[in-house]
Amino acid sequence: MKAAHYWHCFVGIQTREWLRFWQQRTRFASALVRPLLWLVVFAAGFRAVLGISIIPPYETYITYETYIAPGLCGMIILFNSMQGALSMVYDRELGSMRVLLMSPLPRPFLLVTKLLAMGVVSIGQVYVFLLLALLVDVEPPLWGYLAVLPALILTSLMLGALGLLIATWIKQLENFAGVMNFVIFPMFFMSSALYPLWRMNEASPWLYWICQFNPFTHAVEAIRFSLYLEWNPMAYGITGGVTVVLALLATAGFRPQRTKILGTSKPA
Amino acid sequence: MKTLFKRTALAAMIGLSTPALASVAYVSNEKDNTLSVIDTETQKVIETIDVGQRPRGILLSKDYTKLYICASDDDTVQVLDLATRKIVDTLPSGEDPEQFALHPNNKHLYIANEDDAIVTVVDVDSKEVLAQIDVGIEPEGMAVSPNGKWAVNTSETTSMLHWINTETFEIEKNIVVGQRPRHVEFSRDSKIAWASAEIGGTVHIIDVDNLEQIHEMSFKVPGVNQDRVQPVGIELTSDGKYAFVALGPSNHVAVVDAKTYEVLDYLLVGARVWQLDLDKDETHLYTTNGVSGDVSVINLEDMKVIKSIKVGRYPWGVVIDPTS
Numbered sequence: 001m002k003a004a005h006y007w008h009c010f011v012g013i014q015t016r017e018w019l020r021f022w023q024q025r026t027r028f029a030s031a032l033v034r035p036l037l038w039l040v041v042f043a044a045g046f047r048a049v050l051g052i053s054i055i056p057p058y059e060t061y062i063t064y065e066t067y068i069a070p071g072l073c074g075m076i077i078l079f080n081s082m083q084g085a086l087s088m089v090y091d092r093e094l095g096s097m098r099v100l101l102m103s104p105l106p107r108p109f110l111l112v113t114k115l116l117a118m119g120v121v122s123i124g125q126v127y128v129f130l131l132l133a134l135l136v137d138v139e140p141p142l143w144g145y146l147a148v149l150p151a152l153i154l155t156s157l158m159l160g161a162l163g164l165l166i167a168t169w170i171k172q173l174e175n176f177a178g179v180m181n182f183v184i185f186p187m188f189f190m191s192s193a194l195y196p197l198w199r200m201n202e203a204s205p206w207l208y209w210i211c212q213f214n215p216f217t218h219a220v221e222a223i224r225f226s227l228y229l230e231w232n233p234m235a236y237g238i239t240g241g242v243t244v245v246l247a248l249l250a251t252a253g254f255r256p257q258r259t260k261i262l263g264t265s266k267p268a
Numbered sequence: 269m270k271t272l273f274k275r276t277a278l279a280a281m282i283g284l285s286t287p288a289l290a291s292v293a294y295v296s297n298e299k300d301n302t303l304s305v306i307d308t309e310t311q312k313v314i315e316t317i318d319v320g321q322r323p324r325g326i327l328l329s330k331d332y333t334k335l336y337i338c339a340s341d342d343d344t345v346q347v348l349d350l351a352t353r354k355i356v357d358t359l360p361s362g363e364d365p366e367q368f369a370l371h372p373n374n375k376h377l378y379i380a381n382e383d384d385a386i387v388t389v390v391d392v393d394s395k396e397v398l399a400q401i402d403v404g405i406e407p408e409g410m411a412v413s414p415n416g417k418w419a420v421n422t423s424e425t426t427s428m429l430h431w432i433n434t435e436t437f438e439i440e441k442n443i444v445v446g447q448r449p450r451h452v453e454f455s456r457d458s459k460i461a462w463a464s465a466e467i468g469g470t471v472h473i474i475d476v477d478n479l480e481q482i483h484e485m486s487f488k489v490p491g492v493n494q495d496r497v498q499p500v501g502i503e504l505t506s507d508g509k510y511a512f513v514a515l516g517p518s519n520h521v522a523v524v525d526a527k528t529y530e531v532l533d534y535l536l537v538g539a540r541v542w543q544l545d546l547d548k549d550e551t552h553l554y555t556t557n558g559v560s561g562d563v564s565v566i567n568l569e570d571m572k573v574i575k576s577i578k579v580g581r582y583p584w585g586v587v588i589d590p591t592s
Contacts, residue, residue, distance in 0.1 A: 044491070060564055060576040061519070061536045139572075 009105050010113050017117035020087075028125060031079065035072040035129055039136060043068055055196055057230035069138045070224035071193025073126045073148075074216060077156045078188060080122040082179050084115075085163030089170050108251040111164060112157075115247075119156030126152055144227040151222040154239050158219060161246035168253045191217040192224075215242040291547060293554050293588045294335055295563055296323035297580025303337070304563075304579040305353070306554075308547055308588065311565060311575050317353055320346050325367040325410075326585040329392075330374040335587070336392075338365040338379070345379065345390070350589060359395055362388035367451070369410040369419065371434060378419045378432075380407040387421050387430075389437060399437035403430045411452035411461070413476065422449035422463060429463055429472075431479060441479045446470035451543075453502040453511075455526075462511060464499035471499050471513055473529060485513075485524070489534045492518045501543035505550050510568070512553055514541040521555055521564075523571055535573050537564035542583070548590035556583035 021028065043065045054060060091097035103110060130138075130145065140148075166179060188194075190207065191214050201208040211217050218238040225232035292314070293306040301323065305315040320339025327336050328350075335348040338361065345365055347357035361368075362381035365388075369378045376398065379388045387407060389399040404423025412419045412434065419432040427449060431441040446468020453462045454476070461474040473483040487497050498516035504526060505511075511524040520534040521541055538557025541564070545554050553566040557576070563583060564576045 054562075054576055060573045061538060061560075063536060 006105060006109065009103060009110070013100070013110070013113045014117045014120065017114075017121060021121045028121070031076065031125055032129055032132070034079070035076055036132060038072055038075070039065055039069065039133060039138075043136075055198065057225045057228040057232075063137065065133070065136045066138050067196070068194055069130070069133050070227055071188075071191070071220050073129065073152070073223050073227075074155060074191075074193055074220040075188055076125050076129060077119070077122045077152065077219075078159055078184055078216065080118065080125065081156065081159035081163040082166070082184055084118040084160060085167040085170070085179070088114075088164065088167040092167075107254070108247075111251050111254060112247065115157055115160035115164065116153075118160055119153060122156050123149070123152045140227045141229055144229050147229055148223055148226040151219070151226040151236070151239075154236070154243060155219040155223060158215065158239055158243040158246060161243060161250045164250035164254065165246055168250065187214060187216045190214050191220055193217075193220050215239060218242075291588060291590065293545070293547075293563070293586055294326060295556060295579050295583045296326045296337060296585045297561075298322055298324055298558070298582035298584045300580035300582075302580050303335075303348070304583070306563065306577060306579070308552070308554075311577055313577065313579060315353065316580065317348070319348070319355060320344060320358075324584045325365070326587050327368065327370055328587050328589060330370065330372060332589055332591045335589075336368065336370070336377065338368055340364050340366055345377065347392075359390050359392060360388075360397055361390065362386060362397075362400065367408060367410045369412040371412050371419070372414060372416040376412075376434070378410050378412060378421070380410045380421055382406050382408060382424075385423070387419070387432065389419075401430075401432055401437055401439065403439070404428045404442075409449060409451040409463070411454060413454045413458040413461070414456055415458040417458065418476065420452045420461060420463075422452060424448045424450070424466075427465070427468075429461075429474070443472075443474060443479065443481060445472045445481070446484075450500045451502055453504055455504055455508060456506050457508075462502045462504065464502055464513060466498045466500055466516065469494065469497050469499065471502065471524075483529050485529050485531075487513070487515060487518075487522050487531060487534075489515060489518045489520045489522075492520065501541075501555075503544040503546055503553060505546065505568075507550075512544055512566075514544050514555060516540055516542070517559075519557070521553070521566065533571055535566055535571065537566075537573055538562045538576055543585045545586045545588050547588045554586045554588065556586045558582045558584065 046064045190210050200211050218235045222235035222239050291308045295304040301321050303317040303319055304313045307314045319337050321341035323337050324340050325338040337346040339346050343363050345359040345361040346355050349356040361379050364383045365379045366382055367380050375391055377390045377392050385405050387401045387403050391398055403421050404426025406424035407421050408424045409422035419434050421430045427447050429443045430439050433440050446465025448467040449463050450466045451464045459476050461476055463472045471485040472481050475482045496517045499513050500516050501514035503512045508526055511526040513522040517540045519539050522531050523533040524531055537555050538560035540559040542556045542558050551568050555564045561581050562576045562578050564573050567574045
């Protein structure tokens with residue numbers, strides 16, 4: 001198999017994802033409403049609640065809006081990845097996933113390419129969100145917008161792989177509500193996205209440890225540090241490690257034949 | 269080529285013999301009985317100097333060779349030699365000195381004695397008490413106009429500004445302002461005086477020629493309860509463009525257009541921001557944040573808080589030595 005084949009396939013999958021995105025432009029906008037509500041409404045109410053402490057990467061006191069912006073970038077990717085997982089269930093039910101996997105290229109390559117394609121759309125949303133966040137004085141350094149890109153790609157790969165793993169277990173579309181309750185919300189709330197971890201530790205040590213073990217925390221910290229031009233090897237290391245493990249598990253476990261159309265629940 | 273080499277060598281030698289001296293900021297830590305010395309280039313504390321008990325007001329002599337320190341609980345004013353950074357002398361101050369001001373003649377120090385309701389004038393060379401002037405109850409803020417004509421004292425409980433003639437040491441006028449006036453700052457041309465009233469939440473602008481109030485400002489920090497908006501320290505840029513007002517427990521510094529008295533912005537700093545000082549080229553403003561125990565640095569070019577530097581407990585005053 002030549003590199004050209006890989007490239008052709010890569011472009012094909014990316015194009016398909018963009019086409020899908022282009023047809024769902026309103027979804028792009030509506031997906032931005034959620035983090036913006038958090039930023040403008042929720043954060044405004046909590047402005048004075050955060051308390052006094054300077055934590056890296058910040059060098060001085062910050063508003064709550066500034067604190068939660070990186071967490072909300074993570075939230076955009078989290079929701080998109082889970083919706084991506086949903087779309088894979090959908091693709092599977094319609095059989096188009098099987099068409100994709102009929103390609104003679106290695107399955108892990110196909111799946112990672114698919115994850116990257118979904119990530120590109122998420123990252124586009126993150127940048128639009130960051131631009132809008134300027135309106136509430138969330139102003140990271142200019143180079144931070146570039147420096148955050150690797151962290152965003154890594155986060156979208158990690159959460160995409162997680163979505164893919166979940167997709168192998170979801171039997172039907174309707175199960176997405178369960179994903180919301182058991183994956184998205186716990187991951188988001190039990191992380192450093194909304195409150196700094198020292199705050200969590202003050203509230204309850206066991207909650208603090210859950211947050212520490214939540215890979216989403218480290219993804220958010222990787223985004224936060226990069227956005228402010230600081231290097232956080234631990235956050236990158238953990239996010240990268242978890243990405244590799246999840247991707248291996250997801251690609252190994254992905255069986256397009258597993259679910260059947262129209263309720264026939266037995267695997268083929 | 270040879271010349272180039274010589275020049276480079278010469279430049280290297282000059283570089284070695286006179287290392288670029290970074291300017292330093294001195295911060296009095298009320299609860300630690302110390303001064304923190306901050307290198308304004310690296311924005312790090314480079315030295316901590318032990319001083320008398322409860323250091324609050326600090327100021328530089330006009331020739332920038334000494335730093336005067338109100339050691340409130342020692343009832344004295346200490347003199348720190350800036351070359352050696354050692355306490356070399358003490359001056360009589362009356363009881364509980366908190367704020368003071370030095371006359372442009374570099375000799376007469378005006379000290380507010382909170383407990384005795386007086387202002388003590390001390391000659392720093394002869395250490396003589398030249399006068400003790402009765403003022404209102406709980407005198408607090410102290411300022412001398414740059415032209416040396418007026419000394420102004422604020423009395424917290426009487427809520428007045430007492431205008432003292434520096435030739436006769438007598439009060440010529442009292443101006444009632446908002447509750448608990450704390451601090452007075454003169455414009456460089458001595459024409460305008462700004463006075464903060466902590467409990468009143470106001471800043472009063474006084475026309476010095478006529479000794480009359482020409483404007484009263486109040487502040488509204490978004491998201492902060494009005495009770496917590498308590499103006500204390502004031503700093504003016506020499507070009508007359510900006511005034512900065514430290515708003516105490518609101519944890520914000522107000523940026524004010526010094527011509528229109530309009531608040532341009534509120535900047536978030538540490539907890540209970542108290543006193544302010546500008547660096548030599550007026551590109552950065554330093555604020556002491558008492559409760560959070562740090563000093564915030566504001567970049568004046570884009571009016572952003574760029575850093576907060578941990579110092580001792582309850583930092584009170586800050587001065588930047590422009591010669592270092």
